[in-house]
Ligand code: SF4
């Protein structure tokens with residue numbers, strides 16, 4: 001089990017000290033990637049006798065949210081109590097737990113940039129990858145996707161809508177990567193050497209506090225290259241060895257400890 | 270009414286009684302079928318599974334019945350390859366039980382995958398690194414082998430067997446059965462192992478992850494051993510249950526005790542390695558990733574009692590009971606040990622499926638409790654009903670127990 005390395009390595013650095021937990025990244029992701037909201041009634045299910053009410057958005061365990069914001073606590077009582085927010089996209093692991101387990105190669109890490117891809121028409125929906133991913137970054141389509149009337153007109157044409165019964169996840173807004181490469185080609189630039197900011201994810205774009213920085217971790221001209229090496233940077237569950245391409249940073253020690261070391265200082269559960 | 274179809278020289282209940290019995294089974298079956306149709310029509314959202322628990326009751330059920338169905342390949346191996354003659358008194362039953370368990374598991378799997386229409390992708394785009402690919406291949410091939418082993422039994426049906434061609438075919442299939450028993454043993458060992466390997470390779474799940482030997486994590490070998498340590502006694506339990514229902518003696522106790530001895534021996538080997546494995550995991554692997562043994566358990570639902578019941582009460586205890594002749598040769602105690610053994614292996618499969626996923630790998634996440642809903646129960650019960658139905662028909666019309674005539 002070795003970390004897969006590529007010349008370009010798209011990554012994210014999320015500054016937890018800047019994150020206010022506003023959830024804009026979640027909304028940005030939802031809109032960009034045509035993630036269906038949860039609706040209780042399904043008017044298109046024709047055999048009503050067999051039709052079940054579906055979960056609505058209040059059931060967070062069945063909603064689709066490629067990007068989720070977790071609330072962290074230092075576990076102390078007031079006035080020492082502190083909270084922090086940790087946005088969690090797919091980590092695009094260098095040594096992904098999800099890829100080797102998939103029986104049909106519906107998910108793979110093989111392209112330039114090291115983004116873990118997800119091929120929806122090939123996924124059989126066995127959910128083995130969900131069982132494998134400790135970050136809960138994968139989501140299953142429990143129900144047929146359904147958009148309230150009118151909302152379907154706002155769908156993005158660049159992103160396919162996923163049917164029921166397949167697993168989906170964040171792919172660093174891959175369609176934006178394709179667009180950025182196309183634009184570079186048209187402008188006569190090298191698509192394999194995009195400038196910092198030429199390709200940006202929706203969550204990083206929308207974040208009001210600029211807590212999320214996105215770029216090529218291998219390219220010294222990209223901000224993430226240095227940020228990821230900052231002394232306050234850490235990766236989630238480093239010890240398990242999945243080698244995520246998403247880095248977090250915080251000046252608070254208890255936050256860093258919770259990121260990797262379960263037993264540190266009684267944090268966590 | 271249908272007495273002409275009965276096996277040579279045996280008594281069966283009246284046709285009316287049989288119809289009532291079948292109707293009751295069909296009642297349960299229909300209930301499960303309704304649940305299955307709901308799942309297929311609405312989607313898996315109808316179940317108690319969620320984003321946290323992608324695997325749940327169905328996978329546990331599958332793993333458990335496949336382990337219990339292991340009696341078929343292991344007994345077949347001993348009977349045909351190692352030529353233990355005594356086992357021919359129960360071999361038919363092990364084949365039928367194995368067939369029911371495997372075909373049932375496959376039925377549940379078609380419900381469990383989100384895109385049943387794509388089930389064949391496993392062959393078309395196989396990922397050679399995935400343990401699940403190995404499971405898909407072996408399980409379907411082995412199911413085919415079981416069908417081939419089942420066919421001669423059907424051909425031996427009294428009326429069918431009067432046809433010379435069928436008679437000759439059945440005979441020839443019997444002659445070559447050793448070959449299939451061999452293939453079956455090979456295939457089944459591999460996928461029992463891969464089922465265990467499935468969990469052992471989950472690098473992100475400290476509860477299940479294991480180092481291993483070559484490409485296989487330890488759990489690969491543990492699953493094989495636990496299956497052969499429980500499958501044979503499960504068949505004994507099925508035979509005994511059938512005896513209680515029909516009020517007839519079907520298999521002599523000597524054969525049952527022999528099956529107990531076989532399972533007991535394997536269970537002892539299994540327990541030895543299982544305890545070693547648990548020890549190494551708790552004192553070696555867990556500290557290496559900053560975890561403790563206590564971190565792995567939570568409250569009552571995910572308490573240590575589960576693991577201790579599995580290993581001690583339903584592992585070490587039946588292993589000793591089955592290995593000591595004085596205990597094994599007492600029917601009541603043999604059956605008790607068999608029941609404990611089967612509970613143990615099912616518990617193991619449950620823990621590996623549910624607790625593995627319930628453990629919050631991210632420290633700021635919390636334990637989640639998984640509760641299957643009626644849809645999952647009902648569809649699993651459908652499989653059990655299906656098993657009852659197949660066994661009832663086989664018992665009534667096919668020469669399942671070669672000893673039945675002399676014992677009654
Ligand atoms: S975060 Fe999870 S889904 Fe994403 S690459 Fe890593 S293991 Fe796979």
Ligand code: SF4
Pocket residue numbers: 101102103104105106107122123124125126127128129130166167
């Ligand atoms: S759910 Fe889809 S992507 Fe995940 S392991 Fe199964 S087939 Fe592969």
